[in-house]
Amino acid sequence: MKWRDDTTLSDKAKEVAGAIEGDWRAVAHAVELCVLGTPIKIRGVEITCGEGDDLERRMNVLNAMLEATW
Structure with a gap:
């Protein structure tokens, strides 16, 4: 899969992991x-949310991500 700026998804994931703290674009x-x-x-904690996860699990993961950044 390609990212919008033509980098690979894994490259962007590594970039996001290093730059997420306090940056709304990185959070997005x-x-x-x-x-x-x-x-x-995020801060040493691996977070995974897959396509097979139900909506409640996804929301819990996203909430944990946001709490970890602020």
């Missing part, structure tokens, strides 16, 4: 990566 990228099922790390 992380949310998108999570929904796509790409594991990401």
Whole structure:
């Protein structure tokens, strides 16, 4: 899968993991990566949300991501 700026999804995931803290654009990228099922790390905690997860699980993961960034 290609990202909007023509980098690969895994390259963007690595970039997001290093730059997410306090940056709304990075948070938006992380949310998108999570929904796509790409594991990401925030402050050393790996977070994964796959396509097979139910809506409640996805919301819990996204809430945890947001709490970890602020």
